[in-house]
Amino acid sequence: MSELTLYKGEVFDFIDSPLNRKDAYRYFPDGALVVQDGKIIDCGPFKEVKGRYTDYEQVDYSGKLLMPGFIDSHIHYPQAEIIGMYGKQLLDWLDDYTFPAEQGFALSEHADRMARSFIEELFRNGTTACMAYATVHPASVTALFSVASEYNMCMLTGKVLMDRNAPAGLTDTAEQGESESRSLIETWHGKGRNRYVITPRFAISCSTEQLIAAGRLHEQYPGTYIQTHLSENKDEINSTLSLYPDCQDYLEVYERAGLVTDRSVFGHCIHLSDSECRRLAEAGSVIAHCPTSNLFLGSGLFDMLQANRVGMQTVLATDVGAGTSFSLLRTMGEAYKVQQLNGYPMSVFESLYKCTLGAAKALHLDDEIGCFGKGRKADFIVIDYAVTPSQQVRMDYLKHHEKWTLENKLFGLQTIGDDRNILATYIVGRRMK
Numbered sequence: 494m495s496e497l498t499l500y501k502g503e504v505f506d507f508i509d510s511p512l513n514r515k516d517a518y519r520y521f522p523d524g525a526l527v528v529q530d531g532k533i534i535d536c537g538p539f540k541e542v543k544g545r546y547t548d549y550e551q552v553d554y555s556g557k558l559l560m561p562g563f564i565d566s567h568i569h570y571p572q573a574e575i576i577g578m579y580g581k582q583l584l585d586w587l588d589d590y591t592f593p594a595e596q597g598f599a600l601s602e603h604a605d606r607m608a609r610s611f612i613e614e615l616f617r618n619g620t621t622a623c624m625a626y627a628t629v630h631p632a633s634v635t636a637l638f639s640v641a642s643e644y645n646m647c648m649l650t651g652k653v654l655m656d657r658n659a660p661a662g663l664t665d666t667a668e669q670g671e672s673e674s675r676s677l678i679e680t681w682h683g684k685g686r687n688r689y690v691i692t693p694r695f696a697i698s699c700s701t702e703q704l705i706a707a708g709r710l711h712e713q714y715p716g717t718y719i720q721t722h723l724s725e726n727k728d729e730i731n732s733t734l735s736l737y738p739d740c741q742d743y744l745e746v747y748e749r750a751g752l753v754t755d756r757s758v759f760g761h762c763i764h765l766s767d768s769e770c771r772r773l774a775e776a777g778s779v780i781a782h783c784p785t786s787n788l789f790l791g792s793g794l795f796d797m798l799q800a801n802r803v804g805m806q807t808v809l810a811t812d813v814g815a816g817t818s819f820s821l822l823r824t825m826g827e828a829y830k831v832q833q834l835n836g837y838p839m840s841v842f843e844s845l846y847k848c849t850l851g852a853a854k855a856l857h858l859d860d861e862i863g864c865f866g867k868g869r870k871a872d873f874i875v876i877d878y879a880v881t882p883s884q885q886v887r888m889d890y891l892k893h894h895e896k897w898t899l900e901n902k903l904f905g906l907q908t909i910g911d912d913r914n915i916l917a918t919y920i921v922g923r924r925m926k
């Protein structure tokens with residue numbers, strides 16, 4: 494009989510989207526989570542759960558929040574070094590900071606070192622799974638999958654495809670990109686917890702042939718994912734349409750190549766037409782809203798209400814390094830502010846869903862992560878509500894006025910919380926922070 498561990502604390506997870514129903518979550522203020530062999534086997538009220546087991550180790554997190562780890566659905570691991578660089582707008586930022594930094598990943602020692610520090614930073618921030626861009630260099634993908642495998646972490650990544658409009662050291666060709674991607678898929682996709690993501694950077698840096706090759710790869714390996722950028726910035730849209738004059742709009746560029754699927758994640762999608770929104774919703778594609786990045790690069794305000802109305806699947810993501818924080822708590826806080834400017838005071842439950850169970854569902858991973866259902870991997874975090882004097886004062890005030898409710902707790906974490914609130918991060922039941 495393998496060992497059982499019972500974690501005692503406040504236990505929270507989603508069972509459905511809070512947009513569908515009010516009781517979309519479970520919350521056990523005096524709860525327990527039981528883990529065996531790296532998997533969740535039980536959760537519920539402490540007294541009830543405890544009665545079902547005799548031999549276990551108990552870990553006491555009373556007063557702390559246990560919830561599924563965050564899922565970051567759009568992040569660039571080679572950009573960790575250039576976070577917080579004076580940016581201007583997207584296309585300048587790519588030329589001035591991103592491309593020079595990504596060239597460093599031609600050296601596999603550098604890629605290995607950055608992959609490790611990237612994953613450690615995710616854990617520090619309570620992120621237990623991510624969909625990341627690597628660079629054009631296959632070694633950058635090997636490095637990230639290798640380090641993720643050491644931790645048995647759920648990792649989705651892929652080699653960036655870029656055959657034009659980038660410096661010489663960062664370009665491939667359509668054929669080379671396809672064959673390198675194929676070989677990485679054969680090596681890594683489905684190996685352990687790794688999944689391959691076909692990654693054309695965006696239409697400006699990919700020829701028609703390269704986009705078609707990317708679509709062909711996905712057709713050959715339908716279990717893979719696709720990630721790219723869409724309608725982030727107005728200059729980007731104009732450049733794209735001048736490179737693809739036959740296309741009516743930006744989305745059509747990807748549609749023609751077979752890249753708009755229910756396994757495609759499009760970063761940003763700020764300046765979409767109604768028709769593009771409808772087509773993305775029909776395809777079941779995923780839109781990664783990256784508020785800290787959008788504000789930082791002045792890209793625009795994503796309209797979550799419109800996205801919800803047309804039934805687009807949206808998730809929240811950091812987009813580091815244009816995103817300014819690895820923390821999904823910080824990202825939720827900025828998403829709230831962006832939606833405030835759109836006149837939509839988004840609930841904390843919607844934000845939190847979109848970086849936990851909502852993201853897991855969008856990525857077809859909800860049988861593995863995103864909630865505490867039986868058999869899910871024990872990828873969870875422990876949150877301390879009050880780690881700064883200001884957070885303590887706020888908590889004392891709310892307790893004194895009998896308003897220390899779940900919603901007020903979560904909204905405080907979203908608004909003034911960050912990596913300091915992440916007390917512990919577990920991957921398959923092993924503590925990483």
Ligand SMILES: [Zn+2]
Nearest residue numbers: 569722760812
């Ligand atoms: Zn991005």
